[in-house]
Amino acid sequence: MDAMRDWFEALLREATTVLVGDEVLLMNASAEDSDFARFSQARVRQVGSVEQRELEVELVRGRRHAGACLTLTGAPGEDGPRVRRTVERLRERLGALPEDPYLLYNEQARADPGAASSERVAPARLPAAAEAVEAIQALAAGADLVGLYAAGRLARGFGNSLGQRNWYAARTFSFDWSLYHSADKAVKCDYAGATWEPEQLARRMDEARRKLAVLGRPAHKVPPGRYRVALAPAAVGELLRLLSWGGFGLKAQRTKQSPLLRLVEGAERLDPRVRLVEDTRAGTSPNFQEQGYLKPEAVALVDGGRAAGALVSPRSAREFGVETNGASAAEAPEALAMAPGDLPPEGLLERLGTGVWVGNLHYLNYSDLPACRTTGMTRFATFWVEGGEIRAPLSVMRFDETIYRVFGANLVGLTADSETLLSSDTYQRRSTGSVQAPGALVEDFAFTL
Amino acid sequence: MLDTLARVFPQVAPKAEFCSLRYQSEANEALAVRQGVLQPPRLSEDAGAMVTVADGGGVGYAATADVSAAGLRRAAARALDWARRSAGRTLPGLAPPARPAPSGAFSSPVSEPWESVPLAAKVDLLREACARLKRDERIVDWSAGLWHTRGQTCYLDTAGARVQQSFAMLVPDLRAVAHAGGETVSRSLGGHGMARQGGLEVLDAVGFARAPERVAAEAVELLLAAQCPTGTMDLVLAPDQMILQIHESIGHPLELDRILGDERNYAGTSFVTLDMFGTYRYGSELLDVTFDPDVPGQLASYGFDDDGEPARREYLIRQGLLVRPLGGRLSQQRAGIPGVANARASGWNRPPIDRMANLNLEPGDLSLDALVGGVERGVYMETNCSWSIDDSRNKFQFGCEFGRRIEDGRLGAVVKKCNYRGISAEFWRGLTGVGDRSTFQVLGTPFCGKGEPNQLVRVGHATPACRFTGVSVFGGA
Structure with a gap:
């Protein structure tokens, strides 16, 4: 029992x-x-x-x-x-x-x-x-x-x-x-x-x-500027976690506070290959919320690079006159999944050529929320790459870049596989959340410090 | 509660070299009115205890909400089991150091208890404040809130410690969001930085009653404002941004557990190393920073930390020189240098680690007019809204809700999307002016995250406005 x-x-x-x-x-x-x-x-x-x-x-x-x-x-x-x-x-x-x-x-x-x-x-x-x-x-x-x-x-x-x-x-x-x-x-x-x-x-x-x-090799330093980068799934996962902070909830969208408002209102779009889904079926979270509504197996949030839906709590459903889709009160994804692309993951370094391999990102925040411009740091294993080969670890760099460029105009491609990143958060209780993210190859990624 | 636990403790403490019992309880009530509608009001009651046992070179803990003798006995047995299983596997220096048994009590000062005003009257107060935020049709979301906490901690150990503390805290909140022409801006009452110990008298201390019109007017003003200028220039920071600057680029790097490497997998390490204490110039000679648990009404004032250590005021940085880390007695033992009483836990279910408590920048002698008057071209910024810093706590970038140009020593036009970036190790050396008591504010935030398992604690920061030179300032996209 x-x-x-x-x-x-x-x-x-x-x-x-x-x-x-x-x-x-x-x-x-x-x-x-x-x-x-x-x-x-x-x-x-x-x-x-x-x-x-x-x-x-x-x-x-x-x-x-x-x-x-x-x-x-x-x-x-x-x-x-x-x-x-x-x-x-x-x-x-x-x-x-x-x-x-x-x-x-x-x-x-x-x-x-x-x-x-x-x-x-x-x-x-x-x-x-x-x-x-x-x-x-x-x-x-x-x-x-x-x-x-x-x-x-x-x-x-x-x-x-x-x-x-x-x-x-x-x-x-x-x-x-x-x-x-x-x-x-x-x-x-x-x-x-x-x-x-x-x-x-x-x-x-x-x-x-x-x-x-x-x-153990001597660290490589690069000046601030725009670089071609390969983002490992963990780094893409950090960007998706930041977007989860107000990006997909109906209340944030209707009260004009969503960092993805310009996407929602059609003023911006992402690369047509970008698809984001709240994938409860594939996730590790409960499929019900605080008022007893069941979550659908999947809710499309971005499809073909355009806004496709929102997470709607029962409260927002009543306030804005729409149907709830079983979102919790915070209207934040608990099992956000980015669809993979077609880049062979084993060939990513070669496709990167010369640039930066970013293993992890750290401490992200919005530096211009309406523009969905984000800032954060590289962390852990991040390398300088030349001719498709890792040359040296890179000293930590700050980036400041809009999501519309990273997953839009400057997106070269997404890897054909994605990783399920189970949340290790333990604030007050152990999290059941997860994110699925592929790797990404991005042009002209702005490092600023 | 202390007397009850003191009767039970000798019965539950196992035969071991050391055992402590830490009880922690909290009762919260959160009320908020958004767009005239009371949001679901929430009460919460949380209480439990952690038993820590050290024996034979190992240390373990067990936490339970069952604080009956039977429940504590089970927890003690589990902690003893962990102590025995971890023997020979732990870091050196984790055995609780000997000390004179601490004894005493602390209580937050409260002049107008939360309970002295009926629920309906508090809701009315928030309704009225909320209504005053809707001053313009371009304000698309607006809310007023109060979050009250009453807490108690008790600490006992087999070396004779006997400590009881009670806390009352209030977090006021006012927020207005303005939108027009595809642009959205937010303005608030001090971000999340207006938290203090006390009862409803905190509202007067932070100017809650007169704030709604200003918050709303500034939201609309920001909507129409130009972007923050870009360039290297002088920067004057108001106290409600200074608290973030102090927190991220002085507080976290001085935490001794980060310096010792415990946080490297999560919150990060520090650019500060043990050999820098006593010799390293952290900032200009104007920089005086204290750990001060004695400021009445400051959010993290206390008499003892969560290891039962008596707390007292200490300088961490004096005239710009780094002198002392933020490290509790266990970290001090491991590092071999003196620290402060700052081993703190977010609740009964998490073990104490080195945390900030009240970390204050001492006032100087310049009025706000004098600070601004010394700037030929620069920006004045208020109220943090964005924060990011590297894992060594060096390369930072922060954003503020509200700014004004400074030209020829005078405050000028309002500017929005105010950002600046820098490197901690250089930034504080550019401190060229420290505000006097007239600019000094006692502030605090309930949200400081750190630790594995994760812990969110309340921290206090009291600070004047300050002026910096040669800062990289910029606006939005």
Whole structure:
């Protein structure tokens, strides 16, 4: 049996018993049992375990609603009374709150309780955390490894008093690490998923050690200017993550704050080969959101280089008079995928010829949001390339460039394969997000400092 | 809570060389009115504890929201297990250093408690502020918000430490977005930088009541403004941009865990090295920077850090000379140099690491008029809206919401899309003027991210306006 799910079901049942009249209860759970092992210099810096259970309770009466988020113990006998008290407290608050014209939640279950219910329990094979720590240290022997291993069970659940239930559970691991040569010269790596295969980790560690050897060469410096660049999938992924910050949500678009507003309004376009999709089917996130709406398998956001759609939360649906497509309140992609192109990835260096191979980008932000001009830094393994061969590591460079040039006029091509980049974010809880990105070859990429 | 935990702690602490118990709770209420509509109001309550055990050369932690004796006992057993399994595998110098057992309490000053005003009245206050932001049809989105936090921490350890602290914080927010002719601009009340400890009296301290008309008018003014000029020139930064400049290019590079390499996989390293303390000229002689946990009402004031270490004011940079890093007692032990009490955790479920707390630039003797008066050609900028810096905290580029040209010592036309870039190691040496108390503001932000696993903490920055020379300034695309 799934103890997290039993806990959630028990709290939902208990809270439902205290509803009065036409009150409706929505509940969202986020639970995880996580092990974290932090490494520096291939030694353990901090190691420990965290058990956390979070529950969002939302009480709805007519068009009034009030919500609270609680951290709970995981023991239904102890948490149940607290949830009941919270429902009563929210009922008191409803009296002081106005009606909400934009309230919208999934009421499908009134007619058919099973209609919007869903379940996704991913299979997993993980080692005990202490075994993973031992394996990592054994493979890192003699290297300067720094990073984080995070693993364990996690679950997300939605339920309402109308009978709808949605459950997502997984046991996952994420090992996000770097091998350092010296100063800021390093190779960034990751290994994440639900099936731990020691030989996979060993292969990735060997590959990192091989790249590390190149970083020992004297660093090459280039003056600010425009360069032909090959962006590795991880670097493209960083650009896509930045675009996810306000780029695709309907509210940001309708209130003129989206960095892609000019694309949305037809004043700009991207290269016709650019296709972006919120690909929930291929992603690793739950397929439901806080008000109980299911996410479609895919939502096209950019197609043929033109805006094709937006992520619409229930609230925005009500505000702007359109249908929701199951976006969360933040209307940010959780499984953004860029379609691959036709450049053979193994020939990318050769196609680059002379220029810069960018392994990773770092600390991106908008330097002119309406123009979708972004700035950020190269980081980790970034190399100067001549005649299709890596010559030397490149000292870190700042770029300042518009997305309309990078994925528009200056895009030479996208690689024929793409990588799934699982999010290693652990702010408050372990992320379930992902990005799929191909590599890209871009002309005249502006380095400024 | 401290008394309850103190009764339980001896029962749950395992037989080990060292054990600590850190309890942390927070209750939040966030209210916002956007375009006259109350956004879904949210309450949150979060509480739990972390037990840390050191034994036989290993250190481990376990965190749980079950703070009953049974729950803490399970966490202690798990932490002990990690300590034993990590023995022989850890970095050197992680055993908690001996010290006199700290004991004491801290409480945020509050003169007008959040709870003293009913919910409906707070919603009315926000409705009224929000309505005053809609001054022009070109304002297409506008909102007013308040985010209140009440928190408590307790720290106990087997060496006899006994600390309790309580906090109250308020984050006010006003925002107006103007749009016309394909151009969008935003103006806010200090970005996210107006956070302070206290109750509703914070609203007076940050000028919340009189701000909506100014925020709205400046949004429209920006819409019509020319772009920020491009070139190398003098730059005067207002306090609500200075806090970002201090944060990114002094605070983060001085964090001792970055210097020691712990953050290299995520937040990054530092251009500062251990041998630079006591000898390196960080900035001009006008630059005085302090770690100051004692400023009443500043966002990250406290009596003790999350390792229970008593906190006190220290100079980090004095007359431009780098003298001390931002490193807690464990990092100090590892590095062999003195630091400050800044081991902090974002919550009960994350272990303490070196963080900024209150990091302040001490005031000088120039009024704003005098700062501007010393500029022949330059730009004055307010309110951060874009930030990016390299992983060594050297090559930065920052953007501001609002700017004005400076010509012949006078503030001139408003300019938009204000950006500047530079290199930390050079930028602070170009500091040519530091504002006096009349320009000094106590500010702070709830959003500073760092650490693996990731942690978001609140940091305070108090600063005057400052003037820099020879800065690369530019506008939009």
